[in-house]
Amino acid sequence: MNKVCYQINLQQGFGGGEIYTRFFSHALQQLGWQVTLFVHRNAGFWRKLDMPGVSLVPVGSYEEIHGHLPTERSLFITHSPTIGRLARTLASKHVLAGFAHMPLYNRNPEPFRPYHLIFAVSGHVIDSLRAAGIDSYYAEPLYGVADLTRPAMEQATAIRAASVYEWDTRKVRDRLLSHLYPAWFALKPAEYFKKRKGLTLGIVSRLTPIKQFPLMFDILAPVIRQFPDVKLEIFGSGGYASVRDLRNGLKPIANQVRWWGHQNNMNAIYPQLDFLLTGLPEKEALGLNVIEAQACGTPVLAVNAPPFTETVVEGETGYFFTDPRQDDGRDLARLLGKLRSADEIFPDPRRATSHLERFSLAQFSQRVERAMNAASRLLEVTPCS
Known part of the structure; x- marks a missing residue:
């Protein structure tokens, strides 16, 4: 054959x-x-x-x-x-x-x-x-x-803010904004990533509906607001409505959040994060970003449900928290309180060699x-x- x-x-x-x-x-x-x-x-x-x-x-x-x-x-x-x-x-x-x-x-x-x-x-x-x-x-x-390569572009070590939008040119609104927004964005001073003090959580993902980020942060943003030293860095882009809805969900912690848009240099991003934060689970198929983060030594915070229970080992490559739709985010609040302790040592997923070998x-x-x-x-x- x-x-x-x-x-x-x-x-x-x-x-x-x-x-x-x-x-x-x-x-x-x-x-x-x-x-x-x-x-x-x-x-x-x-x-x-x-x-x-x-x-x-x-x-x-x-x-x-x-x-x-x-x-x-x-x-x-x-x-x-x-x-x-x-x-x-x-x-x-x-x-x-x-x-x-x-x-x-x-x-x-x-x-x-x-x-x-x-x-x-x-x-x-x-x-x-x-x-x-x-x-x-x-x-x-x-x-x-964990395939950390991206389209053949310069894999710079510096992380520069880029557009957070993916335009659907089938829509009149997006066709118009796809011309106006890049022109406006090009006039802004360049912004480069530098890790801030405190506990750094990162979203590294396309901002798509399957992640359910707006729904998740409608519940979790008030919880995170209790911890001003917890910072959220968002690396990824999405459609106009997805970004708009996520911004609305994050309003309670807008001063704790920064947006970096679509990025290619994954190897530079993950080590700058204390934890990767996932979205809600049931519409997610696997989560390649979860596998990538662990390969780079970055632990994961994920809802305690499939598929994340297939890709994360509790205490070794990250931590699970209860679905916030079930407890209004109380378990994540408990976890954030623990992780902010000066004595807390974060897990290094690279030590979980048999787990990483599966991927x-x-x-x-x-x-x-x-x-x-x-x-x-x-x-x-x-x-x-």
Whole structure:
């Protein structure tokens, strides 16, 4: 059997799914697979990534992929289940596999129905597939790795404030602001990060609805306000509404918060934080930022629930706190009081070597090899219709 794999990722924004696609492609190549990746022609970041040997095919829509399909029966792996009529074509003539990068709770499971095999990035996602009545999932979670590289730009050690907005040019408001805001931002004096006194918590993430940051801080901002020496640094960008809602949630502690926008130099950011702070759990699939932070020696504060219970070890790589929707943030207040003690020694995740090894490229490659063996067996036995 020829080891040829076609991947599809037409996302136009660069986020965790695109980082995952990159190191998944790298693992495939290490295992001897020839990789072709269909990307959106407007997603220029793919050409800036270090992906030697991956054949990029830019298209404008899923429909355009029909004109590029191979005549021989092949393996296709998607990074979003919603691929329209292409799903029926691929499922009838090829083997259609795909990644579930999001849990299915409160999501429509129907796009996954045509798939022969579904790879999930965590046990939390597998549980959501099972709860939705999807039984074509691969039973082993394909946990990601701490890939701290970003599009090929200068990896400066200095952290300079950048725009916090990602513009959706399909909207008239965003099209207008995408011209006005950068011009205004360019006139501002450059601002560079310097760690402040006190306990530094950091958000390192795209500011997307799945993180539920506005809801979380509606509850937690009044709690954090009790501790003026607790600082919050936000590294990431998001849509206009996401940023607006988060700003509103953070109003009680606005003087304790700084915004740094989208950043590429992850290796410079994580060591400057005392703790990475996660969002709320149930819509989160895995949390690559949690894995990245621990690899850099930065412990994590996370809600005591999946998927964070799969990626954080209490007392060794971070601490859990009760979901603030259950206790109005009292457990986090207790934890912050403890962490502000001069005698408190923070955990160093790098000492949890066996835990971190689970998220190494070597173990990821082993998981990918087992998963691809399962996909190959389907390629051999699944009849064409």
